[in-house]
Amino acid sequence: MPTRTLRxxxxxxxxxxxxGSGTLPQCAExxxxxxxxxxxxxxxxxxxxxxxxxxxxxYFVEAGLEVELLVIEAGxxxxxxxxxxxxxxxxxxxGADRGSVVAAVGGGVVGDIAGFVAATFTRGVPFLxxxxxxxxxxxxxxGGKVGVNLPEAKNIVGAFWQPLGVLIDVDVLGTLPAGEFAxxxxxxxxxxxxxxxxxxxxxxxxxxxxxARDSExxxxxxxxxxxxxxxxxxxxxxxxTGRRAILNYGHTFAHAFEAATQYGKLLHGEAVAMGMxxxxxxxxxxxxxxxxxxxRQIELLxxxxxxxxxLEFDSEEIYRLMWHDKKVADGKLRFVLPTRxxxxxxxxxxxxxxxxxxxxxxx
Amino acid sequence: MPTRTLRxxxxxxxxxxxxGSGTLPQCAExxxxxxxxxxxxxxxxxxxxxxxxxxxxxYFVEAGLEVELLVIEAGxxxxxxxxxxxxxxxxxxxGADRGSVVAAVGGGVVGDIAGFVAATFTRGVPFLxxxxxxxxxxxxxxGGKVGVNLPEAKNIVGAFWQPLGVLIDVDVLGTLPAGEFAxxxxxxxxxxxxxxxxxxxxxxxxxxxxxARDSExxxxxxxxxxxxxxxxxxxxxxxxTGRRAILNYGHTFAHAFEAATQYGKLLHGEAVAMGMxxxxxxxxxxxxxxxxxxxRQIELLxxxxxxxxxLEFDSEEIYRLMWHDKKVADGKLRFVLPTRxxxxxxxxxxxxxxxxxxxxxxx
Ligand SMILES: NC(=O)c1ccc[n+]([C@@H]2O[C@H](COP(=O)([O-])OP(=O)(O)OC[C@H]3O[C@@H](n4cnc5c(N)ncnc54)[C@H](O)[C@@H]3O)[C@@H](O)[C@H]2O)c1
Ligand SMILES: NC(=O)c1ccc[n+]([C@@H]2O[C@H](COP(=O)([O-])OP(=O)(O)OC[C@H]3O[C@@H](n4cnc5c(N)ncnc54)[C@H](O)[C@@H]3O)[C@@H](O)[C@H]2O)c1
Ligand SMILES: [Zn+2]
Ligand SMILES: [Zn+2]
Numbered sequence: 001m002p003t004r005t006l007r008x009x010x011x012x013x014x015x016x017x018x019x020g021s022g023t024l025p026q027c028a029e030x031x032x033x034x035x036x037x038x039x040x041x042x043x044x045x046x047x048x049x050x051x052x053x054x055x056x057x058x059y060f061v062e063a064g065l066e067v068e069l070l071v072i073e074a075g076x077x078x079x080x081x082x083x084x085x086x087x088x089x090x091x092x093x094x095g096a097d098r099g100s101v102v103a104a105v106g107g108g109v110v111g112d113i114a115g116f117v118a119a120t121f122t123r124g125v126p127f128l129x130x131x132x133x134x135x136x137x138x139x140x141x142x143g144g145k146v147g148v149n150l151p152e153a154k155n156i157v158g159a160f161w162q163p164l165g166v167l168i169d170v171d172v173l174g175t176l177p178a179g180e181f182a183x184x185x186x187x188x189x190x191x192x193x194x195x196x197x198x199x200x201x202x203x204x205x206x207x208x209x210x211x212a213r214d215s216e217x218x219x220x221x222x223x224x225x226x227x228x229x230x231x232x233x234x235x236x237x238x239x240x241t242g243r244r245a246i247l248n249y250g251h252t253f254a255h256a257f258e259a260a261t262q263y264g265k266l267l268h269g270e271a272v273a274m275g276m277x278x279x280x281x282x283x284x285x286x287x288x289x290x291x292x293x294x295x296r297q298i299e300l301l302x303x304x305x306x307x308x309x310x311l312e313f314d315s316e317e318i319y320r321l322m323w324h325d326k327k328v329a330d331g332k333l334r335f336v337l338p339t340r341x342x343x344x345x346x347x348x349x350x351x352x353x354x355x356x357x358x359x360x361x362x363x
Numbered sequence: 364m365p366t367r368t369l370r371x372x373x374x375x376x377x378x379x380x381x382x383g384s385g386t387l388p389q390c391a392e393x394x395x396x397x398x399x400x401x402x403x404x405x406x407x408x409x410x411x412x413x414x415x416x417x418x419x420x421x422y423f424v425e426a427g428l429e430v431e432l433l434v435i436e437a438g439x440x441x442x443x444x445x446x447x448x449x450x451x452x453x454x455x456x457x458g459a460d461r462g463s464v465v466a467a468v469g470g471g472v473v474g475d476i477a478g479f480v481a482a483t484f485t486r487g488v489p490f491l492x493x494x495x496x497x498x499x500x501x502x503x504x505x506g507g508k509v510g511v512n513l514p515e516a517k518n519i520v521g522a523f524w525q526p527l528g529v530l531i532d533v534d535v536l537g538t539l540p541a542g543e544f545a546x547x548x549x550x551x552x553x554x555x556x557x558x559x560x561x562x563x564x565x566x567x568x569x570x571x572x573x574x575a576r577d578s579e580x581x582x583x584x585x586x587x588x589x590x591x592x593x594x595x596x597x598x599x600x601x602x603x604t605g606r607r608a609i610l611n612y613g614h615t616f617a618h619a620f621e622a623a624t625q626y627g628k629l630l631h632g633e634a635v636a637m638g639m640x641x642x643x644x645x646x647x648x649x650x651x652x653x654x655x656x657x658x659r660q661i662e663l664l665x666x667x668x669x670x671x672x673x674l675e676f677d678s679e680e681i682y683r684l685m686w687h688d689k690k691v692a693d694g695k696l697r698f699v700l701p702t703r704x705x706x707x708x709x710x711x712x713x714x715x716x717x718x719x720x721x722x723x724x725x726x
Contacts, residue, residue, distance in 0.1 A: 081448045088444070088520050089513055120483075120520045123510060124601075147486060150452055157451050157483045159522065238487075 001216050004223055008142065008230040010237055013162040017142060017230070019223045021215045023169040027056050027130060028063030031101065034164045035126055039066045039100040041091055043114035045074040045107070048132050052172055053105040056130060060103075068094040072110065079109045079148050081157070087117045098122040101164070107133035107180075108140035112158070115146030119161035129166040134173055134184025134218075135269060138191075138225035141166050143233040154255075160238050168226075170218040178305070183269025185210065185304045186250075188221055190276060191228045193297060194249045197342030199224050204296070207303045246344050249336040250276030253310075256321035260313055273306035281358050282350065283337040293341050315359035319352065364579050367586055371505065371593040373600055376525040380505060380593070382586045384578045386532040390419050390493060391426030394464065397527045398489050402429045402463040404454055406477035408437040408470070411495050415535055416468040419493060423466075431457040435473065442472045442511050444520070450480045461485040464527070470496035470543075471503035475521070478509025482524035492529040497536055497547025498632060501554075501588035504529050506596040517618075523601050531589075533581040541668065546632025548573065548667045549613075551584055553639060554591045556660060557612045560705030562587050567659070570666045609707050612699040613639030616673075619684035623676055636669035644721045645713065646700040656704050678722035682715065 003020030018030060031040070040060050044053035049071050060067045070090055072078045091100070102125055104114035111129055118127035131141035147158015173181065192200030202224075203210070209217040229247070236243035253275030258266055280294040298308045310318075322333060332348035333355075339345050366383030381393060394403070403423050407416035412434050420430045433453055435441045454463070465488055467477035474492055481490035494504035510521015536544065555563030565587075566573070572580040592610070599606035616638030621629055643657040661671045673681075685696060695711035696718075702708055 081444075081451070085444045085513075089515070092513060092515055092519060120510075120522060122519060123508065123521045123523055145486065147483075150448075150455060152452070152455055156455060156485060158486045159483060160486055 001219050006226055009234050015163055015165050017166040017226050019168040021171050025059055027167055028059050030167045031128055035101055037099055037101045040103050041068050041096050041100055042103045043070045044105045045072050045110050047074040048106040051175055056105050076109055079113050081148055084148050091121055101126045103128040105130045108136045111136050111140050112146050113148055115161055116158050119146055119159040126164040129163045132172045134181055137168050137222050139187045142226055142229045170222055173213055179267055182305045183267040186269035186273040186306055188225055189300055190249050191225050193338055194246050194344045195228055200341050204300055245346055246336055249344055250279050252322055252335055253278040256318045259321045270307050273301045274310050277308045278358050280338055285354050288337055288339050315356050318359050319356055364582050369589055372597050378526055378528050380529040380589050382531040384534050388422055390530055391422050393530045394491055398464055400462055400464045403466050404431050404459050404463055405466045406433045407468045408435050408473050410437040411469040414538055415495055419468050439472055442476050444511055447511050454484055464489045466491040468493045471499045474499050474503050475509050476511055478524055479521050482509055482522040489527040492526045495535045497544055500531050500585050502550045505589055505592045533585055536576055542630055545668045546630040549632035549636040549669055551588055552663055553612050554588050556701055557609050557707045558591055563704050567663055608709055609699055612707055613642050615685055615698055616641040619681045622684045633670050636664045637673050640671045641721050643701055648717050651700055651702050678719050681722050682719055
């Protein structure tokens with residue numbers, strides 16, 4: 001399949017997402033079409049460095065650009081304020097200025113922190129996303145949310161800073177550990193449930209090709225997810241109208257599961273898989289959907305090697321942790337619940353007893 | 364004089380500047396007209412705390428708002444990344460969320476760092492400016508530039524984050540140390556030179572009232588400066604077209620003077636006063652203006668107790684430091700030079716020999 005390009009239409013902040021197989025070598029051309037800068041600050045992590053970022057740096061250098069490669073330790077722990085300050089200072093020391101471009105080559109951790117560096121260095125420089133995890137390709141690289149964690153709260157400081165463009169090469173997913181790949185698929189399934197029933201069916205029918213990481217299949221999957229996310233972001237760029245909230249399907253539960261395990265044992269996507277099942281069961285319990293809609297999600301998630309049942313949690317603690325999530329507005333716990341496969345609604349009309357019953361396994 | 368309100372027209376980011384005498388007690392009403400938030404994070408410094416911020420906090424509390432008062436050490440040294448992280452963490456600990464408002468009560472240091480906190484906490488919360496220095500009232504509180512320093516460079520990280528509104532009470536200038544007051548007046552004179560000859564004449568005619576900090580005179584002065592700055596910002600919100608650069612009149616020299624003294628001995632406004640004189644002499648030397656235009660600036664600045672002659676600097680070092688300024692674009696040193704009182708142009712057609720001659724006192 002040839003490289004396909006989608007447009008995220010945000011007026012003067014609009015940008016393209018190019019999705020293909022073997023597209024990494026096009027990075028310099030992709031940038032040149034969007035910027036006349038000759039100085040690239042390439043930010044990556046210690047895993048992606050040798051796998052892909054070195055090569056990306058070389059492509060830029062071959063095209064005549066000056067490149068600084070900044071490598072952070074792989075892992076969520078690096079997405080913090082101290083690393084942020086290090087990156088600012090290193091950029092300055094390496095001669096970056098308002099004419100530089102920041103490029104992120106890596107997963108969501110690299111994209112989020114590099115994007116925040118781009119948003120703030122000299123009050124903002126252009127930012128190129130080259131996402132290398134499935135989660136980053138279908139979710140975090142699109143939409144402009146960037147930032148870092150504080151010890152007490154994830155993603156609590158940051159900005160909305162749209163990239164200049166997103167360049168996706170699905171071939172890099174070949175080296176992704178199985179767990180990370182599956183975790184990304186949880187967000188993929190989410191798009192089907194919240195806004196695209198035919199896509200949900202496509203996933204059901206192509207589980208084997210997906211698990212085999214077939215290049216054409218992945219290209220279609222990533223493209224569809226980017227289009228869906230871009231549509232939501234276009235309607236609600238800064239999370240103001242409530243539309244963007246539908247992307248949090250499963251996440252109110254998931255954030256509590258992650259907090260309960262101190263962000264240790266569970267990958268975010270695994271928590272989301274369990275969270276979606278809980279949300280769907282909750283919708284069932286209050287009469288929004290039938291049991292079959294939940295059952296299909298469970299089967300698809302399991303076929304993708306994702307967990308679908310909450311671990312051995314203390315239900316009351318999880319319920320309490322749900323209240324700590326920063327999406328709690330006006331003292332109401334808000335849920336994104338399916339009304340059928342392909343459609344969700346936001347509601348805070350949920351009784352605590354129902355939530356706890358779900359957590360205790362009384363679906 | 365009654366409180367007067369100016370509009371900064373930036374479409375959906377537009378806002379009002381209210382300027383009056385004795386306006387502080389109106390802060391809660393001013394906020395309520397612009398936000399329905401009931402939680403205010405009030406950021407101030409250790410000097411302004413007891414002088415005004417406590418009272419402002421009380422006005423908010425009397426109006427039924429919940430207020431957290433966060434106090435940083437007075438002084439430029441506080442405008443750094445560590446204090447930034449402290450503020451983020453304290454806000455989080457005090458229960459701030461995306462429904463909170465950040466209010467800055469203080470000079471440019473407080474406004475810049477509090478503004479950056481507002482721009483980044485939960486990816487941006489509304490921000491109220493209550494500037495208490497002359498510099499902050501006529502310059503830093505208008506225009507949306509916020510940020511912090513790194514040890515190696517001033518204002519190198521930050522954002523453009525327009526306030527919800529700016530509330531100015533000129534009476535607070537009564538407690539400002541003489542040096543700080545004079546430093547603010549340097550920026551006031553700057554507006555006259557770069558874009559408003561009648562205002563320059565007004566200043567010449569009202570030196571005594573200004574030095575006596577006459578309330579009505581100051582109200583007019585602040586209002587005129589805010590209008591002029593707002594006009595420039597409206598044309599070039601993000602410093603992209605070059606228009607906003609005229610505000611840097613005198614600043615290419617000034618930044619080098621400040622760097623040469625390690626930001627120690629000189630107040631920014633003092634450096635700007637000397638820098639404007641140098642820039643005007645440079646314009647004279649290359650035939651842009653006559654000697655009288657420079658002379659009138661010198662006399663006005665001296666009447667306002669500002670220095671007009673560079674200290675005992677090493678001219679070659681100052682020239683080298685000018686190149687380190689982050690406004691150096693495309694390897695060219697750019698100057699804002701007067702073409703008459705009330706008009707400037709940007710030029711990089713200046714020979715190093717002419718700059719050095721000026722620095723050596725050969726006007
Ligand atoms: N900005 C947003 O809108 C948004 C949305 C969702 C999630 N996020 C954030 O994204 C982060 C999670 O992103 P993630 O799941 O990509 O985690 P990650 O960036 O930590 O990547 C996961 C692991 O995979 C490695 N890796 C990356 N690409 C690889 C490849 N091609 N081959 C082999 N290994 C590779 C990484 O080094 C890391 O060890 C979280 O911090 C989350 O908050 C942001
Ligand atoms: N954002 C912008 O567009 C912009 C423009 C110009 C300058 N700045 C920044 O502004 C800062 C300088 O601002 P500043 O000159 O206001 O310095 P400042 O904030 O340090 O205030 C100067 C001193 O006056 C004290 N003070 C403040 N109000 C007082 C009052 N009413 N009475 C008595 N004392 C009072 C302060 O505690 C401090 O000690 C610099 O960091 C500069 O980079 C920003
Ligand atoms: Zn997610
Ligand atoms: Zn200045």
